[in-house]
Structure formats: structure tokens, C-alpha cells
Amino acid sequence: MTNTVDDGPGTGRESGTQALDRALRILLAFPREEPERKVSDVSRELGLHKSTASRLFRALTDAGFLQRNEETGMYRLGVTVFDLGARFLAGLDMHAIARPLLRELAEREGESVNLGIRDGLDAISIDVVQGTRNVQLVSRLGRRIPLWCSAAGKALLLDHGDAEIRALLAGAPWTALTSRTITDIDTFIERFGEVRERGWAGNDEESEEGLRVVAAPVRDRMGTIAASISVSGPIFRLDDARMAELAAAAVRTADELSRRIGHGVGEIWGS
Amino acid sequence: MTNTVDDGPGTGRESGTQALDRALRILLAFPREEPERKVSDVSRELGLHKSTASRLFRALTDAGFLQRNEETGMYRLGVTVFDLGARFLAGLDMHAIARPLLRELAEREGESVNLGIRDGLDAISIDVVQGTRNVQLVSRLGRRIPLWCSAAGKALLLDHGDAEIRALLAGAPWTALTSRTITDIDTFIERFGEVRERGWAGNDEESEEGLRVVAAPVRDRMGTIAASISVSGPIFRLDDARMAELAAAAVRTADELSRRIGHGVGEIWGS
């Protein structure tokens, strides 16, 4: 007997792809905090038979999606996943086009600049340019941060109506990261009206003590918000006036990027 | 009837994981040059039944490994692969530790710096810091380049003996990228002796016209070469004297990185 109708806590209904689903869940079971894991650990966590897990691990390893540490016998993510990740970026027009604009913005303002896209309920950073000042809060490529407590995330939601946002964030955990994190949907909606009007989003120590951020949306040729550009820095350098200044700069850069990826160009192509 | 014993041109013998193997091959069927593909294209290429491919595509899409372009109906790699790629990097001690060293090197010398690791017969770039000079040859994260025609690649082979290298590069295509590319194993081995002796590798327009590179190996706590640090620039700035200078700088940085990730530290830990 087996787990006939049992599907894991992952997504909804799957069918005809049990082995694949399990293997993908294995890959996702390697979090940042624990890069190296044992077969037994993972199999227990996912409720897989150890022989099943072992076989899937081997297949993933053969394909380079996992790699085995010969010293410890443990596994970690393999180079192939990095390769695919790089291909993902290379496939985004936006990423290549944004690079020089982000550098320019970071250089001019001296603060760190991020390019973020949405993934589920998180914003995920797909490009980072560190600022030139001495004190910099590190931000790493691939960093995730909840939509509702990040400037980048809010900017990505800018075109969503109240009802949409309510539906989207229904499943949000609303865990407080700092004392300033917004922890309920009503407060969020209430404050979001202003954000929507002015066209850029802020983050005033909502995700990290001492960190302030502004972000502006990037629109693709359909007018859909496809990314956001955010500028971040320590609170002692970013008073309200400076925030407004940086916001204006972020909006300018975001608009320029939008233009370059075809927003407002209509059907006319070429120069 | 189906392809009973038929395994694709991929790896060797697989068993008990057909569906998974096929799905992974689907992911790898999205090359940089063609980020968006149709189900039928891919299924034809891989020799899969269209219904099989369709099902696998859906499973991969549900898990975020692929994403569907609603306009065109085509698929591309999804955010999840990028997420995993970023986790891969985050899991490498080396990557985090190398960052500041690479920046420092790039700043001091003004030329672009790469951190590369080996993947099969390629070196793959896992970190890039652009130089400060005006003219810079772009290098992108995740860039692949054959071991035998790159400084980064040669540096990764530095500890290999002639026989090992011969075995490793037996399957190499030896395609010429420029007029200076080495195109046979014998010439490679012959010239490699010198490289091994001096402890750093060079690339004199072997991969790209006008590009010169030097690279030095990074060793982990087992003494194994785990990565290479390379410095590259246009030929008009990099005469032989400057190459030697940059090589020395690369070696110094690589040695420092080796030290920081535990090379030569033995069993003693802590400060």
C-alpha cells in the first residue's frame, strides 16, 4: 500500500508525475541556511521512502542538479541549477537592458540598487549593484523578501486594486520582521492608497532595522508591471527629503527602462 | 511499444527514473540563444510523445521551473530555477568570501575580474566584477567557456598531470574560436608544462579576438583546486609586462582566498 491520494503540502492537485514532483520537491528542500543535507533527512522531511529518495538523488546527481560531497556523503545543489538560473536571467530582455541603467543610478546616488521581480508572495532580487558609500547594507542576488514589507514588493503591486491585493495577500503570514512591519491587511490597504497615487513605494525599516528603501515599477510593452527598481540605504543617510529625491531618481530610471523594453512603443519597432 | 532500451544522447545508463530524466532534459533544452520554446519543438527534439511532453511541461510549470508566456503560449525557464541557482551560490563558502577580494582586485587593477569553477569541460563564471576602465569586455554571470581555451579553465587544470588532462579532454571538440585557439591535445599538453611551472595560466586571444586574460587557482582545505580567479582586459592595455603584473596580483588574491577558505589551515579552526 502507498500514499494513494496523498499529496504533500506543496501545491494542489498533481497527476501523472509523482516521481517528477517528488524530485522537484527534493531540490527545493535545499534552503539557503542548510546547503548540505543528508538523504535520510530530506526523505524524512518529505515523507519519502529512503530507497525512493536514494534513487531520485542519484538521478538528480547524474544530471548535475545535485552534487555529492565525497567527504561527508551529503548532497548539495549542483552546478547545473546555477547554469539554468543564469539562463533564466539571460532570457529576460530586461535583465541585460537594465544593467547599465542600474549601474548609472547606483553611481550617481551612491546607494545600492536592486532589480526585483515577483515570485509568488515574494519579491526576488535579480540584479544588485552596490552603492559607492562606505556603509552599505548587503543585498545578495536571489534574495527573497515578502511583498508587503518591501519597497520592491509594494512597487510590484502598484497596479493592483484593493480587492486584488486582498485576495493575493490572503495567505500571507504577516510575520513582523521589525517593530515597523505592517502586520495586517487592513493597515496595508489603507496606507497603500497613498503609495499608488504618488507612483513609488517606500520601506521605512519595515523589513530590517535601520534600512530605508524606495522603489519604482518597471512596465513591459503590455503596460504590465514586470519588475521594480529599488534604492536602499541606511537611515542615517536617508531622511525624508533624501527619500523623495531617491524616489524621483528611481522613477526616472524605471521609466527609462520601461521605455527601453518597449513600454509605450506600441507596434512601432526599430529605432 | 516504446523506446525500451533507448536512452538519449545524454548520460550513460539510467534506471527507474525515466520521467524525471526526461523532465530534466526538458529543462536543459532551453538554451541561452532560445529562451522561449514551444512544447512541440522540445518534444520533437527529445523524441518525446507530445502528450508526455505536455504533462511534464505542466508539472514543471506548476512547480515554477518553467513559466508559460500567455501571449505566445510558449514556455521559458521559471523563477524557481533562478532561485535554486542563487541558493547554489549562497551555499558555496567561497562565493561569499571571495566577493570583497574580487572587488578589491578589480578596483586596484582596473580590469574585470572573474571567479570560475569547473563544470564538465567548461569553466563557468560564478562571480564577475567589472573593471573601472572605460573599455571593458563584458562578461556575464554563468558564462561558460571551454577549459582548454580560457585562462580560467587552464588554471582549474593546473594540478592535473598530462595523462589526466589527455583523458579529460579526450572528448573535447577543439573548435577554433579565434586564429590563436589551440586545436589539438598535443600542442595543449606541450604548452601546459610551462603554465604548470609558473603557477598561473594565460589566454592570449585564444577565445576572443583582442582579449587577454590571466588566471590563478584557488585551493580548498584539501588542497584541491576548487576555483580560479581571472583578470581580463583588451590587448591594447595588456602587454606582456602588464600580463605578468596582473598574474602576480591574481595569484596573490587567489592565495588569500585559498587561505580564507581553509587551505593550509589543517585541523585548526577559529581565529
Place this chain on the structure above:
DNA sequence: GAGCCTTGCTCTATATTATGAAACTTAGCA
């Protein structure tokens, strides 16, 4: 605009494939 082709997706019977129990190794530890 009608017909034709291609594509993507769903449904279902079938047998191929993945599964899990048990056995076997290897390693660490008392």
C-alpha cells in the same frame, strides 16, 4: 470565409515504470 494544418491539452486503457520491503554495505560508536 471555408477548409486545412499545426499545436496544445485532456481522457483512458495498458504495460511499463517507479515503488517500497528486505537484504546488503559501510561507517560510526559503545
Place this chain on the structure above:
DNA sequence: TGCTAAGTTTCATAATATAGAGCAAGGCTC
């Protein structure tokens, strides 16, 4: 030395993935 735990391999079995047929939806040609 024997014990426990982890990882891998083997193998009979049943559940799973497969491929065929059918359907709906677009694109092209005529």
C-alpha cells in the same frame, strides 16, 4: 566485537506514466 544508523542495491508488485485518440483553438492558404 557487536550494535545502530545511513546509504545503496535488488526484485516482485502495483501503481504510475505512457502513448493513442479525440477535442478545441489558432494560423494559413486558397
